[in-house]
Amino acid sequence: xxxxxxxxxxxxxxxxxAGIRNPVDFITAKMPQTYGYLxxxxxxxxxxxxxxxxxxLGGVFLRLEFKxxxxxxxxxxxxxxxxxxxxxxxxxxxxxxKGAFTVFWVGTNDRGEHTCIEIWTKKKKIPLTELxxxxxxxxxxxQWATWAQxxxx
Numbered sequence: 001x002x003x004x005x006x007x008x009x010x011x012x013x014x015x016x017x018a019g020i021r022n023p024v025d026f027i028t029a030k031m032p033q034t035y036g037y038l039x040x041x042x043x044x045x046x047x048x049x050x051x052x053x054x055x056x057l058g059g060v061f062l063r064l065e066f067k068x069x070x071x072x073x074x075x076x077x078x079x080x081x082x083x084x085x086x087x088x089x090x091x092x093x094x095x096x097x098k099g100a101f102t103v104f105w106v107g108t109n110d111r112g113e114h115t116c117i118e119i120w121t122k123k124k125k126i127p128l129t130e131l132x133x134x135x136x137x138x139x140x141x142x143q144w145a146t147w148a149q150x151x152x153x
Contacts, residue, residue, distance in 0.1 A: 010112075049081050055141075057148040059093055061101045062141070069107030069115045072128055077105065089122045098151065099123065102144060106137060 015023045035047045053064030063085065071077060088101045099122025107116035107128075114137045119126040131137055 063103045072107040
């Protein structure tokens with residue numbers, strides 16, 4: 001029971017740190033993103049994927065996708081999501097062969113800590129590497145932002 005109370009306290013602390021004033025409203029707003037009610041609207045049982053995070057700088061995009069670390073470590077990224085993201089990676093900047101998308105697959109453990117990352121770009125996939133928690137993800141995002149800002153059209 002104490003573990004559950006610790007998780008709740010941590011969640012509330014995280015909400016405060018993120019500027020979420022009403023955690024119940026936040027959770028309720030996320031619920032429609034499960035998209036089960038759209039089953040049958042698209043062919044082959046396709047359902048929309050949720051976007052965990054996305055940033056655009058100068059026409060290039062960074063997609064952040066968070067998965068339990070076990071899914072990344074075992075190579076069990078959902079097939080449909082991998083297909084969709086691979087197709088996004090093939091999109092180019094106008095008048096260029098430079099990719100417009102980068103995907104950061106971020107692994108998290110049971111405590112919600114960022115433990116590992118796999119990076120996909122148009123030209124390469126950087127294999128799974130260990131992350132030093134939020135600081136490690138921050139550094140990867142900062143490196144991407146520097147690259148994006150220095151990109152010449």
